[in-house]
Amino acid sequence: MxxxxxxxxxxxxxxxxxxxxxxxxxxxxxxxxxxxxxxxxxxxxxxxxxxxxxxxxxxxxxxxxxxxxxxxxxxxxxxxxxxxxxxxxxxxxxxxxxxxxxxxRRPLQSVADVTAHARRILVLEDVVDHTNVGAIFRGAAAFGVDAIVLAPRCADPLYRRSVKVSMGTVFTCPYARMDNWYDGLEELRAAGFRLVALTPADDAVDLDTLAGGAERVALLLGTEGDGLSARWQGLADVRARIPISAEVDSLNVAAAAAVACYVLTRDVPPRPA
Amino acid sequence: MxxxxxxxxxxxxxxxxxxxxxxxxxxxxxxxxxxxxxxxxxxxxxxxxxxxxxxxxxxxxxxxxxxxxxxxxxxxxxxxxxxxxxxxxxxxxxxxxxxxxxxxRRPLQSVADVTAHARRILVLEDVVDHTNVGAIFRGAAAFGVDAIVLAPRCADPLYRRSVKVSMGTVFTCPYARMDNWYDGLEELRAAGFRLVALTPADDAVDLDTLAGGAERVALLLGTEGDGLSARWQGLADVRARIPISAEVDSLNVAAAAAVACYVLTRDVPPRPA
Structure with missing residues (x-):
């Protein structure tokens, strides 16, 4: 007491x-x-x-x-x-x-632990704004994303502002931080995740074509403003875009994440028991 | 000069x-x-x-x-x-x-003017946070929403914070403010818009079932926290939801708006010339 x-x-x-x-x-x-x-x-x-x-x-x-x-x-x-x-x-x-x-705080789990049984995960490369990190967690949790992996320089989900904006979903959505930005994606690829880089680039495929299906998907989201690094775009298996008007540069990363989570978690077959 | x-x-x-x-x-x-x-x-x-x-x-x-x-x-x-x-x-x-x-500032256009040729519009009931208003405009513009109608108490899209968060889309996405909250929706219904109330309620239909099609759609979005008023939900032709995890209360209104704009603007046939 x-x-x-x-x-x-x-x-x-x-x-x-x-x-x-x-x-x-x-x-x-x-x-x-x-x-x-x-x-x-x-x-x-x-x-x-x-x-x-x-x-x-x-x-x-x-x-x-x-x-x-x-x-x-x-x-x-x-x-x-x-x-x-x-x-x-x-x-x-x-x-x-x-x-x-x-x-x-508690010791963070490893990337291998939080992704062990995951079908849909987000990987955040250097999202530096605490509001965006919190908003991304809230959207990911809402659409049933299984885990979030953070690059080493991504902002802290347990920072006060992140916690508040996430409505506490940072406590329930499993996450881990990769040790190594340069090679961190290879561990996910080796675990069977298809690496999907989200980009506003015109030559990327429509994200909608990647919806559904039982394969493991890791959606890569880049930093505010500049988006994903050339290295991570190069490492991705496919570059995908949310189709938007040519008159608008881009969506905010949290809005893009919410739409992408909506698309990628639709029609995913139930996990085998 | x-x-x-x-x-x-x-x-x-x-x-x-x-x-x-x-x-x-x-x-x-x-x-x-x-x-x-x-x-x-x-x-x-x-x-x-x-x-x-x-x-x-x-x-x-x-x-x-x-x-x-x-x-x-x-x-x-x-x-x-x-x-x-x-x-x-x-x-x-x-x-x-x-x-x-x-x-x-310039004189605002009327609701009739901004919606005259619109196929997809948003109607914001008392969204009071300038960041949310700006973010909603950015998402709406990205997905090609034709116009936004504001209830009398909705926050100002030209307030500095709204302008900044919108990335300037408040200048290009046509908007108008209705004079009368109580009866304002009837003008839209009379103009042929199907009034779709967005709500997290379990008994609402999946928004996805309303995607596509040539009919005019007005998506109603409610205030932060409490959502749409009982009156506006009652006036709506249909109540629709974005399917989210039962473990998460709701999406932030700007994230919900982005997802809803994505869904409702997909597969809309080109406007007749």
Whole structure:
């Protein structure tokens, strides 16, 4: 049973996990060093707990305490309660729905583990915007994509903004990070995945022609702006496009991912028992 | 030929159009009062000019002047040049690619005008987030949606954030605002549009069953979080859903819109000449 601790100062050292939430660079190093991440809002906190992430502490304003009382009571992590103005002073912004929790990261699974039984996976090459990473997870989870593999420089799915935009799907959609950008795709090819590079290029095939079927498909999505690297496009088995108007350059990567997940997960036969 | 004016002070009254860009409430009233909007970044500025919006002024840092020199020279609006730190002081944030322009709004077309020859339209009921509005326009333009109709309380497509996220597609995708939320859909029905309400509800038909065909379709999209109002769902001819995993509540409205536009614009026969 966890303790509910009402604090009176934004400087309290027990609030160290929550400092300077708008400073991305500082947060990245702080979260890596302490192996933590933050979940914001009661719904997302519940999902993180349900997915088995250990809670380091909760930080709430008084009026949101009731809504999370069962979650708080079920564990032994301390629950700090602050007046709303102090809460904002600690974090540097208005906390979404007055509730935030510091959670412990867990060791990431290997690429081989998360893709072992997968039929449809996404592979993100250097998607650097946390909002896009979160949105891609939400779309992938919605369409039943089995796993997501991240290139080494892809943004962190457990960063606060990613977690929030993903609506907590980063906790349930299995993901792993490849060690090596240069050769990372070969492991997937060796595991039987057909490597499909998503590109707006005119000479690519219509993605719709790749829908359905029981074969394993890995859809490769590139960085914002420049898209997939020449190397990854070259390594792909096929380059595919979503047909769009010639008057529009491209779709946002998260919108493209949602459409592509929709297309590639349609009419996939049930997995053999 | 416009004048290039190098300014030395963030307080210069000629910079009034660019003040406090992060204050949404203040900007809304300032932009409405003066009938202006802001375009950010050389690419988006070019698109606004190409779409025929008159320029009130440009505001650039020195190094971005060359990249827009032809656009600046082609008109007679003044071009203010500021050192980057003063540019940030005026606007309150780091200006995207160091270029911004204040443009004049034009009278909106009527719903009847923008939908006159349309086959596929979106109707947005109270989408309040500017990022979502911009993203919906970008997706709609990419898939060749013919027009977008906004309910009275839907967020402004020409707000800076909408413009930026839309990649300038708000300038080219025709849109209009209905006067009356309560009865606004009846005008579309009378014009022959089949009203399709997009919803995550389990009892709705699969959107895919409505793809293709020459009939006129108006896809209704609801507000973030709560979705379409009961009234609009009741007025719709059919309620349709994008099939998603039972473990995920919903898609973000912009992702749902992109998928829906993809589905509804596939296999539409060419318009008779």
């Amino acid at each position: 966890s303790a509910i601790v009402r604090l009176e100062s934004a400087e309290d050292p027990r609030l160290g996990d929550y400092a300077n939430l708008k400073d991305v660079t500082l947060r990245r190093s702080l979260e890596a060093e302490h192996g933590l991440f933050l979940a914001e809002g009661a719904k997302v906190i519940r999902r993180a707990v349900a997915a088995g992430y250990p809670v380091r502490s909760f930080l709430l304003s008084e009026r949101w305490l009731d809504g999370l009382a069962d979650v708080v009571a079920a564990g032994d992590a301390p629950c700090y309660v602050l007046p709303p103005d102090l809460l904002e002073e600690v974090t540097g912004f208005a906390v979404h729905r007055g509730a935030i929790a510091s959670m412990e | 416009s004048a290039i004016v190098r300014l030395e002070s963030a307080e210069d009254p000629r910079l009034g159009d660019y003040a406090n860009l992060k204050d949404v409430t203040l900007r809304r009233s300032l932009e409405a009062e003066h009938g202006l909007f802001l375009a950010e970044g050389a690419k988006v500025i070019r698109r606004a000019v190409a779409a025929g919006y008159p320029v009130r002024s440009f505001l650039l840092s020195e190094r971005w002047l060359d990249g827009l020199a032809d656009v600046v020279a082609a008109g007679d609006a003044p071009c203010y040049v500021l050192p980057p730190d003063l540019l940030e002081e005026v606007t309150g944030f780091a200006v995207h690619r160091g270029a911004i322009a204040s443009m004049e």
